[in-house]
Amino acid sequence: MTYGPYEQIAVAKDDGILTLTLNRPDKLNAFTAKMMWEMIDVFTKVNSDDEVGCVIVTGAGRAFCAGADLSAGAATFDATTNPARKERDAGPVETVDWSDERVRDGGGRVTLAIYECLKPVIAAVNGAAVGVGITMQLPMDIRIAAPEARFGFVFARRGIVPEAASSWFLPRIVGISQALDWCYSGRVFGADEALKAGLVAEIVAQDALMARAREIARGIVDNTAPVSVALIRQMMWRGLGMDHPMEAHKVDSRGIYARGASADVREGVSSFLEKRPAKFPMKVSTGMPRYFPWWDERKYS
Numbered sequence: 001m002t003y004g005p006y007e008q009i010a011v012a013k014d015d016g017i018l019t020l021t022l023n024r025p026d027k028l029n030a031f032t033a034k035m036m037w038e039m040i041d042v043f044t045k046v047n048s049d050d051e052v053g054c055v056i057v058t059g060a061g062r063a064f065c066a067g068a069d070l071s072a073g074a075a076t077f078d079a080t081t082n083p084a085r086k087e088r089d090a091g092p093v094e095t096v097d098w099s100d101e102r103v104r105d106g107g108g109r110v111t112l113a114i115y116e117c118l119k120p121v122i123a124a125v126n127g128a129a130v131g132v133g134i135t136m137q138l139p140m141d142i143r144i145a146a147p148e149a150r151f152g153f154v155f156a157r158r159g160i161v162p163e164a165a166s167s168w169f170l171p172r173i174v175g176i177s178q179a180l181d182w183c184y185s186g187r188v189f190g191a192d193e194a195l196k197a198g199l200v201a202e203i204v205a206q207d208a209l210m211a212r213a214r215e216i217a218r219g220i221v222d223n224t225a226p227v228s229v230a231l232i233r234q235m236m237w238r239g240l241g242m243d244h245p246m247e248a249h250k251v252d253s254r255g256i257y258a259r260g261a262s263a264d265v266r267e268g269v270s271s272f273l274e275k276r277p278a279k280f281p282m283k284v285s286t287g288m289p290r291y292f293p294w295w296d297e298r299k300y301s
Helices: 033-048 083-088 106-115 166-174 176-185 191-197 206-223 226-239 245-260 263-273
Strands: 009-014 017-022 054-059 063-065 121-125 128-130 142-145 150-152 188-190
Touching: 009 033, 017 033, 017 206, 033 054, 033 083, 033 106, 054 063, 054 206, 106 166, 121 206, 142 191, 142 206, 150 191, 166 176, 188 191, 226 245, 245 263
Parallel strands: 017 054, 054 121, 063 128, 121 142, 128 150
Antiparallel strands: 009 017, 150 188
């Protein structure tokens, strides 16, 4: 699988782990439309790349991502006047068709691509993560942060609202009260507060951050069946919207039935009994069970 060439991100693939680095260090990795499309390209391609078992996202330099690029000044978020947002101009607010594809926000396009991803995603937050810099992390599975990391849902202080589907993700991660506290105030807070609220899983010294992220990724890549992990990721995230545990039971049951007859399960059980590392033969690109994707399979409803 070929990635790039990219202008505003860097991608490195090594021994089953793909590292995506936001790469505008002179601009604190501020988010742009080009960065959006480049990130979407990676998270789309990685689904069919069997050489990748886990993705790590981090930032170059001293920031993770300082939010949207504000170089257009007061017109930054105005698709009707900002030349950099011309592709997003769906017409005047007074008459716009709200279902027009051009109305969709860029951060949400990225987070939905991450949500759909079949590979685990780890955020290694090396510095400031403000606005879209933090909302893009919400659909990532594990977030670890350096002590220098700073977070801020600053939208109300800029006169806008949370984007990137964060009104769905954030309350599910930290609870509605904490989510509203951060979004109402727009204040910037540190890694300790993020850890206490469960926004990040752990705080790691800056010089050890990427090594720890790779350690977590290695534990996944070296010990688990990729097809199982792909299914688990979608089961957990999509399960957050289920209205009854019976819906989870239906999906769980299909997984146990389908995977129970698979070559992966035979290898997983045999390797355990024989006290050796497992070598799972099935690939995500070709081995997903027939009921996948269950959310589109109306005949199984």
